[in-house]
Amino acid sequence: MILVFLGAPGSGKGTVSALLQDRKSFIHISSGVAFRDIAKSKDKKKDIKKLQKILNSGKLVDDDTVFKVIKAKLNEFDIIKDNIILDGFPRTMEQVKMFSYFVKENSLDDIYFINFKTTSEIIKKRISGRISCPKCGRVYNVKTLPPKKEGICDLDGTKLIRRPEDENDKVEIRLQEYYNKTAPLLDFYDNLLVNIDASKNSEEMYKELIKKIGI
Numbered sequence: 715m716i717l718v719f720l721g722a723p724g725s726g727k728g729t730v731s732a733l734l735q736d737r738k739s740f741i742h743i744s745s746g747v748a749f750r751d752i753a754k755s756k757d758k759k760k761d762i763k764k765l766q767k768i769l770n771s772g773k774l775v776d777d778d779t780v781f782k783v784i785k786a787k788l789n790e791f792d793i794i795k796d797n798i799i800l801d802g803f804p805r806t807m808e809q810v811k812m813f814s815y816f817v818k819e820n821s822l823d824d825i826y827f828i829n830f831k832t833t834s835e836i837i838k839k840r841i842s843g844r845i846s847c848p849k850c851g852r853v854y855n856v857k858t859l860p861p862k863k864e865g866i867c868d869l870d871g872t873k874l875i876r877r878p879e880d881e882n883d884k885v886e887i888r889l890q891e892y893y894n895k896t897a898p899l900l901d902f903y904d905n906l907l908v909n910i911d912a913s914k915n916s917e918e919m920y921k922e923l924i925k926k927i928g929i
């Protein structure tokens with residue numbers, strides 16, 4: 715099964731992913747985490763060098779490169795048998811085309827498009843409490859989803875940080891990016907969308923999701 719998580723930054727995709735990983739053994743494939751991993755890599759291959767350059771410049775990664783990275787991640791798993799969450803891909807209409815082709819090529823049919831619906835006010839409030847693990851990408855919230863031990867990742871014991879892109883001024887830019895480039899995907903997938911009320915807390919969102927997809 716593949717769950718494609720659609721929703722603005724801060725709509726709860728990361729925290730619901732964490733619950734699905736813990737309780738249903740889902741594999742979380744996040745474009746953000748994949749890119750950060752590559753950025754840290756010491757590999758001198760041309761492709762990697764190129765991607766590091768784009769990431770360091772702060773520019774958006776182009777669609778072809780995003781797809782290449784995601785495809786490589788997917789190839790690490792059994793995409794027919796494993797339960798996978800795709801978080802942050804597809805993010806543009808061009809990536810939708812690439813993904814549709816990939817789906818057809820691999821005869822995938824067990825796919826759900828999950829839409830985390832909420833307001834900008836709730837998103838901003840939620841991101842203000844967000845901390846994350848620089849090693850594995852797991853997201854926590856100081857108020858609503860704290861780690862078991864304060865400031866420490868439950869999974870690998872790494873010290874949690876506040877990501878630079880979660881600072882208030884960056885959140886506004888990311889939301890604009892989302893409304894311009896990603897929101898049109900919701901119209902495209904309209905008939906296939908499973909809508910989740912993302913104004914609720916992560917536990918309630920999780921329950922709504924597993925009920926709606928029947929797992």
Ligand SMILES: [Zn+2]
Binds near residue numbers: 848868
């Ligand atoms: Zn971690």
